[in-house]
Amino acid sequence: MVKLLGAAIVIISGGVLGFYRASRERKRLEQGIELKRLLYLLQGEIRYGLTPLPDAIGTIAGKMNAEFSVFLSDVSKKLSSYQEETFSQVWKNSVEKDLTPYVLEKKMLEPLITMGDTIGYLDKDMQVKTIDFTIEQIEERMYQIKDQVIKNCKLYQSLGLSFGLLVVIILL
Template sequence: MIKILGSLIVIFAGIGFGFRKAAKEQKRLEQGIAIKRMLYLLQGEIRYGFTPLPEAVLKISTKTEKEYQPFLKKVAKQLETHSEESFAKIWQQTADQKLKQVIYEPKFYEILKNMGETIGYLDQQMQEKTILLTIEQLDDQIFLMKDQVVKNCKMYRSLGISLSVLIVIILL
């Protein structure tokens, strides 16, 4: 009876591990899509609302996913209180503080962080083009990741099941 219970625990632990790794892999892809959505919102505020960049960042902070809201709110607050600092410096410092721990995929983080270097000092049209360029870079990364994520998810699930069954067989 104890062997059966232990075997079931090992099998369920292996399955749980495999599915947790697959979910984390899927989350990486979803974060890229969420960042892209955030940039579309920023572009819309600038293009159609004719909103200055600091106000646009503050407006979209309430419309984006919760994990990015602290970053956007802090950028907007810093822009209001530290008007002598450049947008790029504020964007990059805040990204280092708030986004580095949140974003799983380093390439998405770098793309988003680098966008701040060019967007802050340009006119409206160039800001829109910079955001579009960043969205295209994200699209490229998402496209490259899609097949890999699907394969990795299947692999992690299969490995979780296979290894747990193997461990049970070895232990019995």
């Protein structure tokens, strides 16, 4: 009876580990979608709200999930303090400090950093076009990793259960 209970625990823990890894893979795509949402909201604030960039960033901070909200709030506070840093420096430092530890797909951050180099000093139309270009780059990266994520999810789930069964067979 104890052996069966132990075997069930090992199999279940292997399955849980596999499903955990699969959920981390899915989160890569979810973060890309959330990043696109951030850019669409920023674009809307600039285009239709005619909001200055620091105010637009502060406005959309409340509409995003926690990891992106902290990033946007940090950028907004630094820009509102009128320190000697340029928008590009503030943006890049905040991306590296606030987003790099949380975003699983680091390639998604490259277009975001590049956008920060050009968006801070342009007029409204050029800012909107720069955001459009960044959205296109992120969509392209998401398209590249989509198939990989789907395959990896199935692989991790299968491997987790298989590994649990293997350990049980070896121990019995």
